[in-house]
Amino acid sequence: MNDPQFALIGSNAGMNRGNGCIYPADNPVDVWQFELDLAMDEVAEVERVLSPDERGRANRFKHADDRDRYIIAHGSLRMLLGRYVDEPPGQLEFNCTPNGKPRLVNPTRPSLRFNLSHSDKLALVAVTCGREVGIDVERIDPNCDFESIAREFFTPAEQAALRASPSHERCSTFFKLWTCKESVLKAMGEGFQRSPTSISLTLQRDRKSVELEIPQDSTEARRWSIRILPGITGYAAALTIEG
Numbered sequence: 001m002n003d004p005q006f007a008l009i010g011s012n013a014g015m016n017r018g019n020g021c022i023y024p025a026d027n028p029v030d031v032w033q034f035e036l037d038l039a040m041d042e043v044a045e046v047e048r049v050l051s052p053d054e055r056g057r058a059n060r061f062k063h064a065d066d067r068d069r070y071i072i073a074h075g076s077l078r079m080l081l082g083r084y085v086d087e088p089p090g091q092l093e094f095n096c097t098p099n100g101k102p103r104l105v106n107p108t109r110p111s112l113r114f115n116l117s118h119s120d121k122l123a124l125v126a127v128t129c130g131r132e133v134g135i136d137v138e139r140i141d142p143n144c145d146f147e148s149i150a151r152e153f154f155t156p157a158e159q160a161a162l163r164a165s166p167s168h169e170r171c172s173t174f175f176k177l178w179t180c181k182e183s184v185l186k187a188m189g190e191g192f193q194r195s196p197t198s199i200s201l202t203l204q205r206d207r208k209s210v211e212l213e214i215p216q217d218s219t220e221a222r223r224w225s226i227r228i229l230p231g232i233t234g235y236a237a238a239l240t241i242e243g
């Protein structure tokens, strides 16, 4: 079977290639990107590596495009993680933390951590070892009513920063803050079970880095590093890692 085309778009260390597997040399975070639109015959091939549960979930989508993208996202995730642990993708097992964050069950690599995000035609996967990770990608929709989303999900300080940004940058500022926020909530493993307004983000002057504040819990805030992932045309993306 041909693997989908994975592109490594970021890694903070080299990779060791040994025993047929790819494994982090000194605890890097690898960020992989892949397309979710494949030809029908390719979708059928990727579907073969899914578990019965995943196939069931795929079949519950009403629209064929959503079904196919789910299959490609989860099949590709299996193919990618299979390389890290040197196991056939169809044999990988997953479970979830109590808050629903997926984990790979693998006795030889128990500390491997990953996180998946998909939006429209694109997926990103972050993979690391021994520390939590969260990733988020969103297609930038210039027609999105981001001001009303911000009113509901942003802190007053974030809303003020958005209003203060130049009008031509406001939409991109919103998507930067939004993906950073979601990547933090996903790294924590809570997703939107935790209120998005319980964490506050400040986009720094360079507009490339972000500071996290968690009222009454500065220790928790210091636990996380946030990176805006640049250079994905038409999308905003962010990564949060522990440490």
Ligand SMILES: CC(C)(COP(=O)(O)OP(=O)(O)OC[C@H]1O[C@@H](n2cnc3c(N)ncnc32)[C@H](O)[C@@H]1OP(=O)(O)O)[C@@H](O)C(=O)NCCC(=O)NCCS
Pocket: 073, 099, 100, 101, 102, 115, 116, 117, 118, 119, 134, 135, 136, 137, 182, 185, 186, 187, 188, 189, 190, 191, 192, 193
């Ligand atoms: C996790 C969450 C933030 C994802 O938001 P999103 O923008 O729709 O989706 P993304 O593409 O960025 O991420 C989705 C992936 O995140 C992962 N994920 C799911 N729950 C997660 C969690 N609690 N923490 C981190 N990652 C999670 C999964 O791999 C998921 O892929 P899938 O939906 O194809 O299975 C959101 O769905 C959420 O808050 N979920 C928790 C609340 C909930 O509904 N729980 C029900 C199941 S316990």
